Amino acid sequence: MTEHEGPTLADATRGRILYGGDYNPEQWPEEVWHEDVRLMREAGVNSVTLGVFSWSRIEPRPGERDFGWLDRLMDLMHENGIGVVLATPTASPPPWMGHLHPDTLPRDEDGRTEWWGGRQHFSHSSATYRRLAAAVTEDLAARYGGHPALTMWHINNEYCTYDWGDEAAARFRDWLRARYGTLDALNTAWGTAFWSQGYGDWAEVLPPRRAHYLKNPTQVLDFKRFTSDMLLECYTAERDIVRRHTPHLPVTTNFMPLWAGQDAWRWAEEEDVVSVDLYPDPRDPLGAQDGALVQDMTRSQARGPWMLMEQAAGPVNWRGVNHPKPRGLNRLWSLQAVARGADAVCYFQWRQSRQGAEKFHSGMVGHAGERGRAYQEVRQLGADLARIAPHVTGGRIAADVAVLHDWHSWWAGDQEARPSREVDYPQVLRAWHRALWQAHLTTDFAHPAHDLSAYRMVVVPQLYLLTDAAVDNLLAYVRGGGTLVCGFLTGVADQDDRVRPGGMDARLRALFGIRTLHEWWPLEAGETAECEGFRGTLWSEELEPDGTADETTPYKGGELDGLPAVLRKGRAWYVSTLPEPEALRELLARAAGEAGVRPVLDGLPDRVEAVRRGELLFLLNHGREPVTVEVPGAHHDLLAEEAVTDRLTLGRYGVAVLRS
Template sequence: MRPSLRDATRGRILFGGDYNPEQWPEKTWHEDVRLMRDAGVNSVTLGVFSWSRLEPEPGAREFGWLDRLMDLMHEGGIGVVLATPTSAPPPWLGRLHPDTLPRTEDGRTEWWGGRQHFSHSSATYRRHAAAITEDLAARYGGHPALTMWHINNEYCTADHGDEAAAAFRRWLRARYGTLDALNTAWGTAFWSQGYDTWDGILPPRTPHYLKNPTQVLDFRRFTSDMLLECCVAERDIVVRHTPHIPVTTNFMPLFFGQDGWRWAEEEDVVSVDLYPDPRDPLGPQHGALVQDLTRSQARGPWMLMEQAAGPVNWRGVNHPKPRGLNRLWSLQAVARGADAVCYFQWRQSRQGAEKFHSGMVGHAGERGRSFQEVKRIGADLAALAGAVTDTRIRADVAILHDWHAWWAGAQEGRPSARVDHAAVLHAWHRALWEAHLTTDFAHPEHDLGGYRLVVVPQLYAMTDAAIDNLVAHVRAGGTLVTGFLTGVADEDDRIRPGGMDPRLRDLFGIRVLHEWWPLETGESADCDGFRGTLWSEELEADEDAVETVYRGGELDGLPAVLHRDRAWYLSTLPEPDALRALLARIAGEAGARPVLDGLPDRVEAVRRGDLLFLLNHEREPVTVAVPGTHTDLLTGDRITDRVTLGRYAVVVLRG
């Protein structure tokens, strides 16, 4: 049995962040340890971008500085998440081996001088990455400071070069077996694209006009798989040396380029980087969505690998976090299942591309607000650790998400470029979040038996198994709510008969889907009791299945919302308040209840184990009814029947 996050936490909540001491003179390192201990830091990530320091020229090994750091961390009681440095190859690798550099779809080479400049298909890159990983694992596998391995960093590189093209062809041979099968899957009868030899197949490079959408879909699948091959190769090396040490690699939030469900199966610890915009009023909902998805991928506790203590450096205008917001969002992650709360980075850089990205110790030093807030967060996490680590969150509602459906629906020649899968997903999660309903995420082929309500914001492409799974959920007594553009295509992006799979049309009572009617910016569709946005459809349905109709315009009197037994279909996207009200009503009828009744707007409530987290996402105080007597684990205060939450305040109640 593989180790888990529990083996790294050992009853603590991990707290710390990326530590890049090679940017600083060694005399700073001892000062860093003092400040870390002062702040309650118990974990640092070392080596993420250290390849050129570890291997300054081909075959050289400079481990002395890392030896001293590992020893120093151990002496200070601080565990080390040791990273393989393979996300940032040294300049000499690209200079001596140009085949390691990725190429874009128009043939442009991505040069060294930044990071992620590697071709996932390059045998040379993989050989050098394996060599440095092997030596790291051999040298530090037995070091007492080592608590976890961190493979690479934010895998995201696509490659359209010649070596990737050859790998793509091998991947396609394994998937399809024959050219006839590939030509059928890709629909190459259209536009005279039929292939007579495997050697004629390329990655989807820049064409005169639109690309073949199934070719693009398969290339996205291939890219995810190739990056995963790189990750697994390094993982297997460190596991061979340290089978007792858990392994992770960090996801980016709701990242388009990886099949997150498949990747999570290969990790001992699922971790994510999360950077909501402090100026965005929906920032906390975005955070909740990413946290719910990551917890669901982990099937339990997870790791917040990166967040910002203050501003980032990559938005057009980079705002700091107002006083208290860093603490609020850190504890939100714990509420939603995190057993590790970490940052990029420990000490803010003075040079380089990210010198304006905040650190736990900012340019202002230990007297700065960022560090003072970090100290408070460290104390909070220490107070909570014994009560929350390795506890679970129970949800009655599942939101279905599939990267393959997202990839397929993002093609160039679609009915509306305004329809963005991630934005639709956010809209539906927001409605449930504002209704104070806790949600898991699930793959459409997962077992849905434990959920009272299953929500499908949009799954453009679905396998037969996924469709059968949804139908079975309803037949077994569960409730299903599905949004527009769901079940339209199969896994090869082939439109299903009638524009929606017949099994789903039967489930919802749809006789004919005549036309899709996407809406322009600023355009809406009036319906009984609400306005629809973004999309509408010309449907013919069984009379007993019609819940709501369109009013006015071309679709006047035609079905907008269908409801048959426990299955619902929304052919438009209701405005936020209407979507929230509708989903709250359906959830209530299905037996899914809010975490706490009568909660004010912008107060978030989450139950983790036997604890109730209440988080105020407003600057103004608010009073919340909490019947009974409770203890706030953060302060030790006794609370009876009601509690007042100040600006960006959090209470964690037991009892």
């Protein structure tokens, strides 16, 4: 990835941490707007996002424009010192569009139309939708590009639509022609000699619609690549419009955390600001680790500070049981995001809706109003962010460990007719990141083709699909002195999901000291594989070593008795199972220690997280009980505004931000 050129998040923050959230005032009488502004100022809110779902209000009938209400809001925000992240409203087209232009509506793999009445009901391939989206974006940018309240543009919202319709099929064929050039090349890439699938005319090629039995895996893989690219085209078309009017202002769109539909590495290169929506389950004992993973991934995509675009002040509305956040958890998780690189902490939404599908999704101002716990905690957090902002904004995080992740590998590996349905890529990724997080090792994420030379250790939880260039990159990294720890089912397929000879790339087998991979031995749910010193879960492999490994850890008992579960050859490790959590933590901590990687702070109690950002040390207690933390030396806690020498006590969900 190249260094970003153009406006950045710093151009919007101007030394502050952006604090606020989605504001949907069209849902409320105008007299409420002034009450909102009073509460925003008391809470330290300095940024709101306007217009995300306002298309029918801006364009109530085809070609009409109603900007009067938005004019008044923009002026009101400016008069009160609150910046505006202005959204293009194109995520939710008005009913008239689907009614007059049914070609704008997406179709599912069975050919059924997705109708208006919800949101995201647009076809990414529809020329009509793109034309109308460009028109409203053009008028919005022309009207507000010079407004003093405007600080950033937010394009669409949570791009997540698929389309199997006829117009999408035509665009898919165009995309495939550009990728392969000829039908012969496509037939080779897709392996159409199997099941008599050979194509003789481009008109025969369709998206992977409903089939009698299993679909062609590479066709499915390419359709996912195509979908990500079509959505990206929608984003860049609107981005280019607003950039033409305001080249000095940054542009973003919000990712969903670890969502399968977008190649976020590629998308991030097209954004000035990388932003994400993050909703860990407050009842999940590993919710903090899930948050840390998304934060590390987003920071790595941004190559620096990033924006937490959405989180919940309390409960959400889309889980089976929607629990509120316990007292203090909202503050803890918000400051965790800042610790891991966020220079913007925002919510969906400002005021909780009284009607509509999300009326039970919390807001910064909940149904209980300003006396409610949600708003009172929002006020406290606003004061906390104001205290630390001068010391933290723009601060970088140094990591000696990189976790490799690639959407194309995920897309290829997460299909039908694989050795095990129990293997879930996000589950494996989380397990490896959790082990590093619990060992207090700071991690970046990286693409397997990125320059890895800055890292002492690189871990590959699982990359089923690896291109030749990615394999070469890993080999060069180890030759250059880096430590590589690789998980099972890696390097199995090439870029076309074609299984490599031997079931694993031969260069990787040689790197790890494996002569032959005889069989994959997936494990049933709950089944374990006994290994020397630990138990493996989910997966095992019948490996024949070539005698060059420096160290092996064998399986014990069963069909694989005596065969290697783990091999280490020089600085390259291969782990053919998923060790239970404590064992994986110990393995990665050992490999990191031998690579010269050290924890952020030694002797930390369980459930305490430590992160260094710039000159600051963040300490976060993810437990309900107070804990004492040893912090040798003299420090100043920016949150408590008091001196700390050698040790401190963190209360329930407590946070300290120490400056030495």
